[in-house]
Amino acid sequence: MIEGHLVDLVPFEDDFAIHLAAWMNEEAWFRTMIYDRREPHTENDVKKYIEKMEKNKRGALFGYQTKNGDPIGGVIYDYQGDRVWKADVMSFAGDTRYEGTDEQFDGLLMLIRYCFETRNLYRLEGAALAFDTVKIEQFQRAGFTHEGTLRQHIRWGGDYVAVEMFGLLHREWPGYDSMIEALGLQSSAIEPKPKPEKLEKKD
Amino acid sequence: MLKGLLVDLVPYGKAFLENDHEWENGIARFWSNLGECPIVSRAQVEARHQEWFESNESYLGVPFGVQTKDGIPLGYFGINWMVPHCRSVMVGAVINDPDYWGGGYGTDALLLLMDYAFDWLDMRKVWLGTMSLNERVMRQMEKVGFTLEVRQREAVYAAGEWHDSLLYGLLRDEWPGRAALIERFGLQARPE
Numbered sequence: 001m002i003e004g005h006l007v008d009l010v011p012f013e014d015d016f017a018i019h020l021a022a023w024m025n026e027e028a029w030f031r032t033m034i035y036d037r038r039e040p041h042t043e044n045d046v047k048k049y050i051e052k053m054e055k056n057k058r059g060a061l062f063g064y065q066t067k068n069g070d071p072i073g074g075v076i077y078d079y080q081g082d083r084v085w086k087a088d089v090m091s092f093a094g095d096t097r098y099e100g101t102d103e104q105f106d107g108l109l110m111l112i113r114y115c116f117e118t119r120n121l122y123r124l125e126g127a128a129l130a131f132d133t134v135k136i137e138q139f140q141r142a143g144f145t146h147e148g149t150l151r152q153h154i155r156w157g158g159d160y161v162a163v164e165m166f167g168l169l170h171r172e173w174p175g176y177d178s179m180i181e182a183l184g185l186q187s188s189a190i191e192p193k194p195k196p197e198k199l200e201k202k203d
Numbered sequence: 204m205l206k207g208l209l210v211d212l213v214p215y216g217k218a219f220l221e222n223d224h225e226w227e228n229g230i231a232r233f234w235s236n237l238g239e240c241p242i243v244s245r246a247q248v249e250a251r252h253q254e255w256f257e258s259n260e261s262y263l264g265v266p267f268g269v270q271t272k273d274g275i276p277l278g279y280f281g282i283n284w285m286v287p288h289c290r291s292v293m294v295g296a297v298i299n300d301p302d303y304w305g306g307g308y309g310t311d312a313l314l315l316l317m318d319y320a321f322d323w324l325d326m327r328k329v330w331l332g333t334m335s336l337n338e339r340v341m342r343q344m345e346k347v348g349f350t351l352e353v354r355q356r357e358a359v360y361a362a363g364e365w366h367d368s369l370l371y372g373l374l375r376d377e378w379p380g381r382a383a384l385i386e387r388f389g390l391q392a393r394p395e
């Protein structure tokens with residue numbers, strides 16, 4: 001676990017794995033995985049995805065949760081280069097009540113912190129669908145520079161939507177502690193959801 | 204097989220695979236692989252070929268070999284990544300022997316590939332990436348009508364310095380068609 005200000009980063013397992021079966025079929029997921037074809041994801045797909053990310057040598061999926069342990073969603077870095085130390089960063093609030101909250105934003109900050117302050121990456125890249133104002137504002141608030149627009153890039157609900165591209169260099173990151181101090185994040189005090197029922201164990 | 208004026212696009216078969224060891228150790232890779240200077244053995248190249256033959260990854264690439272009209276293999280032109288439901292293709296290109304650069308071969312091949320993407324695969328966007336050091340490609344993109352959509356700062360390290368990564372895109376309704384561009388550029392077959 002890596003402890004943050006409003007959220008902690010934890011392994012993506014247990015309750016997270018159970019929640020993902022629902023999360024992976026929801027809007028927030030497709031807005032994050034912009035090339036996903038909106039195919040239905042079964043429990044088996046979810047399991048395979050988690051396994052794939054656990055074996056991934058160029059990236060990882062972490063869970064992020066509130067201070068009282070309520071799972072919010074996932075943060076991901078992926079496609080880390082071997083010669084140029086850059087990676088794509090993604091985050092989603094599977095529990096949509098957290099969409100746009102400072103908890104969700106802190107999840108992104110914690111991912112950036114991990115990538116720069118632990119993994120010593122040089123550059124991070126983020127992408128957001130043009131209408132995804134929450135993501136765009138979060139990238140900008142985290143200090144990313146808007147580096148351009150992939151025009152009519154993604155098929156979305158009968159239309160072709162642009163993708164806004166963002167980049168952040170290690171030297172532009174003042175450090176997690178300074179960011180927290182400067183930004184004054186507020187807890188949204190959302191009630192933790194009930195624990196999901198454990199999947200039946202078949203022995 | 205796609206027939207152009209200076210080049211043809213053909214299967215990336217034996218004639219090309221045989222050259223890969225020399226090509227991959229050559230200078231063209233510095234430009235196509237964004238500053239990389241691979242030093243690879245024959246065995247490594249063969250292992251990569253094997254991986255490629257056996258791969259069942261669904262990235263949906265369409266590789267072509269590019270060769271002169273009299274059949275000299277020059278390199279690779281192809282779709283590296285296709286996203287069918289977005290109707291987009293990302294393309295890549297490399298002519299390995301510098302003696303063949305700047306002679307119009309690349310433009311002829313690119314027009315064939317774009318024609319293939321729009322007129323045969325019914326795509327609506329062609330895009331590609333390069334580095335800000337690669338003026339040859341930047342000029343070519345401008346000439347063919349691509350838009351510079353994204354400039355990723357310091358995303359490329361080449362020859363000891365940071366450079367930007369550039370993403371270019373061209374939409375179908377911006378595509379005048381191969382014939383129109385051949386005429387505009389005055390591309391002509393070489394006399395025998």
Ligand SMILES: CC(C)(COP(=O)(O)OP(=O)(O)OC[C@H]1O[C@@H](n2cnc3c(N)ncnc32)[C@H](O)[C@@H]1OP(=O)(O)O)[C@@H](O)C(=O)NCCC(=O)NCCS
Pocket residue numbers: 231232234235236296297298299303304305306307308309310311331332333334337338339340342343346
């Ligand atoms: C990129 C590449 C495929 C282009 O093919 P090519 O046959 O050299 O290109 P062309 O001769 O058709 O030239 C296209 C345009 O590039 C520009 N160009 C050509 N030579 C140039 C040079 N030395 N400097 C700057 N611009 C140049 C010109 O604008 C030219 O148009 P023109 O015919 O009006 O002069 C080829 O040069 C190559 O394989 N290079 C190495 C690998 C690489 O860079 N791959 C692309 C990675 S994105």
